[in-house]
Amino acid sequence: MISVGETLARHLSTFGKLPAKDFGAVAALKAEVRDVPRHTDVLRNGDHPAHVVVVLSGLLHRYTIGPEGKRQIQSFFLPNEAPSLETLYINYMDNNLAAVVPARLGFISHDQIYRIIDERPEARKLLWRQTLVQAAIFRQWLVRNSNLPAHMSLAHLLCEMFVRADAVGLVNDGRCALPLTQEHVADALGLTAVHTNRTLQALRETGAVEWRGGELTVQDWPKLREIARFDSSYLHLRPTKLAHAR
Amino acid sequence: MISVGETLARHLSTFGKLPAKDFGAVAALKAEVRDVPRHTDVLRNGDHPAHVVVVLSGLLHRYTIGPEGKRQIQSFFLPNEAPSLETLYINYMDNNLAAVVPARLGFISHDQIYRIIDERPEARKLLWRQTLVQAAIFRQWLVRNSNLPAHMSLAHLLCEMFVRADAVGLVNDGRCALPLTQEHVADALGLTAVHTNRTLQALRETGAVEWRGGELTVQDWPKLREIARFDSSYLHLRPTKLAHAR
DNA sequence: CGCTCGCTTGATCTCCTTCAAGGACAGTGG
DNA sequence: CCACTGTCCTTGAAGGAGATCAAGCGAGCG
Numbered sequence: 001m002i003s004v005g006e007t008l009a010r011h012l013s014t015f016g017k018l019p020a021k022d023f024g025a026v027a028a029l030k031a032e033v034r035d036v037p038r039h040t041d042v043l044r045n046g047d048h049p050a051h052v053v054v055v056l057s058g059l060l061h062r063y064t065i066g067p068e069g070k071r072q073i074q075s076f077f078l079p080n081e082a083p084s085l086e087t088l089y090i091n092y093m094d095n096n097l098a099a100v101v102p103a104r105l106g107f108i109s110h111d112q113i114y115r116i117i118d119e120r121p122e123a124r125k126l127l128w129r130q131t132l133v134q135a136a137i138f139r140q141w142l143v144r145n146s147n148l149p150a151h152m153s154l155a156h157l158l159c160e161m162f163v164r165a166d167a168v169g170l171v172n173d174g175r176c177a178l179p180l181t182q183e184h185v186a187d188a189l190g191l192t193a194v195h196t197n198r199t200l201q202a203l204r205e206t207g208a209v210e211w212r213g214g215e216l217t218v219q220d221w222p223k224l225r226e227i228a229r230f231d232s233s234y235l236h237l238r239p240t241k242l243a244h245a246r
Numbered sequence: 247m248i249s250v251g252e253t254l255a256r257h258l259s260t261f262g263k264l265p266a267k268d269f270g271a272v273a274a275l276k277a278e279v280r281d282v283p284r285h286t287d288v289l290r291n292g293d294h295p296a297h298v299v300v301v302l303s304g305l306l307h308r309y310t311i312g313p314e315g316k317r318q319i320q321s322f323f324l325p326n327e328a329p330s331l332e333t334l335y336i337n338y339m340d341n342n343l344a345a346v347v348p349a350r351l352g353f354i355s356h357d358q359i360y361r362i363i364d365e366r367p368e369a370r371k372l373l374w375r376q377t378l379v380q381a382a383i384f385r386q387w388l389v390r391n392s393n394l395p396a397h398m399s400l401a402h403l404l405c406e407m408f409v410r411a412d413a414v415g416l417v418n419d420g421r422c423a424l425p426l427t428q429e430h431v432a433d434a435l436g437l438t439a440v441h442t443n444r445t446l447q448a449l450r451e452t453g454a455v456e457w458r459g460g461e462l463t464v465q466d467w468p469k470l471r472e473i474a475r476f477d478s479s480y481l482h483l484r485p486t487k488l489a490h491a492r
Numbered sequence: 493c494g495c496t497c498g499c500t501t502g503a504t505c506t507c508c509t510t511c512a513a514g515g516a517c518a519g520t521g522g
Numbered sequence: 523c524c525a526c527t528g529t530c531c532t533t534g535a536a537g538g539a540g541a542t543c544a545a546g547c548g549a550g551c552g
Contacts, residue, residue: 064389067475072389086382089375094382094480121364128374129335135381136332136340142384143310143318145392146436150540181498190392195540197500229313234340396508427530441508443532 004031004106008054011080012126014167014237015133022123025116031106036099043097049087051107055079058103059179063187064095073188074138076100076161076180080168085131088113101179133236140234145190150199153189155228158209162218163232174221179214203227250277250352254300257326258372260413260483261379268369271362277352282345289343295333297353301325304349305425309433310341319434320384322346322407322426326414331377334359347425347460379482386480391436396445399435401474404455408464409478420467425460449473 002010009026012018018026033056036042042060043049053060060077074095077083083097088110117124137160144156158178165176186196203209208223209216218224248256255272258264264272279302282288288306289295299306306323320341323329329343334356363370383406390402404424411422432442450456454469464470 066389066393070393072393074385074388086378089371090378090382090482094482095385118367125335128377131374131378131381132332132336135377135384136336138381138384138388139320139341142320142388142391143312145388147312147316147318183498192541193498194500194542198540201500236336236340429530438509439530440510440532444508447532 003027004033004054004056004108005029007056007080007106008082008108011054011082011168012123012130015129016126016238017122018126019122022116022120025120026123029108029112029116031108033104033106035102035104038099038101038103041096041098042105043084043087043093045093045096047093048091049084049093050110052082052087052110052113053084053097054082054106054108056104056106058105059100059177060097060103060105061100061184061188062095062097071187072190073184074141075134076184076188078161078164078168078170081164082130085127086134088117088127100184129236136234136236141188150189150191150195151202152228153191154185154196154199154203155209155224156230157185157188158203158211158216158218159224159228159230159232160235162216163235163237165216167235167237174219175215175217177214178211178216249273250279250300250302250354251275253302253326253352254328254354257300257328257414258369258376261375262372262484263368264372265368268362268366271366272369275354275358275362277354279350279352281348281350284345284347284349287342287344288351289330289333289339291339291342293339294337295330295339296356298328298333298356298359299330299343300328300352300354302350302352304351305346305423306343306349306351307346307430307434308341308343317433318436319430320387321380322430322434324407324410324414324416327410328376331373332380334363334373346430375482382480382482387434396435396437396441397448398474399437400431400442400445400449401455401470402476403431403434404457404462404464405470405474405476405478406481408462409481409483411462413481413483420465421461421463423460424457424462 006027008029009018009023012026013023031054042053045064055077057079060083061073062075062083063071063073065071075083087093113127117127144153148156161178162171162176165171170176182196182200183193186193189196200211206223206227208220208227209218211217252273254275255264255269258272259269277300288299301323303325306329307319308321308329309317309319311317321329333339359373363373390399394402407424408417408422411417416422428442428446429439432439435442446457452469452473454466454473456463456465
């Protein structure tokens with residue numbers, strides 16, 4: 001059984017080299033583990049969290065509800081990722097964090113992280129970097145939703161989730177779990193569920209990718225990348241098996 | 247004459263309390279000052295900058311060029327702001343930073359900032375927070391460009407720039423400089439210049455705001471806020487004169 | 493067995509894009 | 523001093539990507 005701290009340490013290691021001593025220090029952090037049912041808000045708009053969340057299993061998303069009740073999803077979070085590091089230094093949540101499917105979460109107190117930050121410059125650097133990579137992803141989502149036509153947007157999102165899943169070792173045989181509904185994807189891309197559905201069907205017909213029943217299968221990665229014009233460099237990951245295909 | 251370091255220290259102070267000693271340390275940082283003509287790239291995609299930029303005068307923007315040559319603007323930066331703090335801990339630029347109009351810039355070496363970060367936890371916290379607020383702004387731009395109809399988007403952008411200008415003391419008598427072209431705004435909102443123009447005309451007719459000749463005049467702030475459904479809390483600013491009108 | 497949730501399909505509508513051109517203004521050079 | 527040129531703003535007409543409205547379908551589940 002991998003501990004919460006070790007999960008976080010591994011995640012940080014995807015962004016840069018974490019010296020063994022620092023890895024150990026992060027891995028040794030004490031955490032509370034909690035299971036949450038799907039559709040549960042883990043953090044809410046206005047909250048002042050005192051803990052950092054680590055996803056152990058399941059899938060989370062960050063969202064806001066607009067004036068007319070429209071949901072905009074701003075991020076998805078796979079297992080091993082840490083969705084709320086920004087709460088360390090920002091006063092309050094200006095969005096919500098919720099479980100897409102039943103999830104197991106680790107909670108590490110801010111106090112413990114602050115100690116790591118004070119005492120371990122290398123770990124601090126990677127924690128900080130993680131928040132900066134988050135920002136880079138937000139920028140990419142901004143570009144995607146502002147510019148690209150629906151079929152490129154959709155392909156781009158699938159590319160991103162696939163690469164991120166691969167980075168944490170969740171891809172097997174060209175497949176990974178992606179238990180979203182089409183409505184989730186629609187709300188992420190700023191499209192309607194109807195149009196997302198039609199776009200998805202068109203994408204299926206290209207033979208590049210299949211996504212059905214919560215499982216994503218990439219049948220033709222070069223083709224999918226081409227459709228989306230996907231360039232993973234904004235994820236700032238260390239090289240992995242897919243790296244050659246960037 | 248206010249130094250580059252002091253400008254940065256003041257900017258950081260808008261996000262939280264910077265103790266006098268830390269303020270002094272930041273203010274004492276050595277910097278190079280350079281004037282750049284308009285349309286000049288200050289940092290380019292792929293660069294590994296060794297300096298942090300501080301805007302002393304003028305206006306900068308961060309942008310990428312899409313596959314079909316389409317420009318997407320991701321941020322604007324007013325005087326006193328620090329556009330590139332993220333380069334401290336991220337390997338390379340995945341976008342460009344350029345001058346919208348002739349600008350005077352300060353450059354502070356990363357090495358000096360690293361010392362501040364190592365030695366002054368309070369300054370470090372505000373530097374980090376600044377990068378997190380940037381991320382919060384990216385999220386808001388994502389929401390805006392994904393969801394909102396053109397007139398709300400435009401009003402929202404004008405609200406944001408006005409509040410940010412106010413935060414750094416650049417608003418006088420309901421006016422501030424905003425020397426953008428309509429094409430800049432279009433590329434920020436993900437609209438065409440033509441439609442931006444028409445939308446702007448409609449917005450003028452509401453009597454809430456005027457923006458012409460590079461100057462923004464807010465004639466009816468409550469009305470403008472209402473049109474945009476603007477809530478400035480995502481900017482995470484300390485209270486200012488406009489704060490009551492959040 | 494009925495019910496809900498998620499997926500799918502069809503028809504119509506609209507906001508925004510695209511294409512095209514004209515006009516105001518400032519800077520530049522003869 | 524005036525033509526010339528480029529930049530930015532403005533206007534018109536037509537076309538399209540995606541939204542909206544409405545309904546049916548299949549599967550899991552209490």
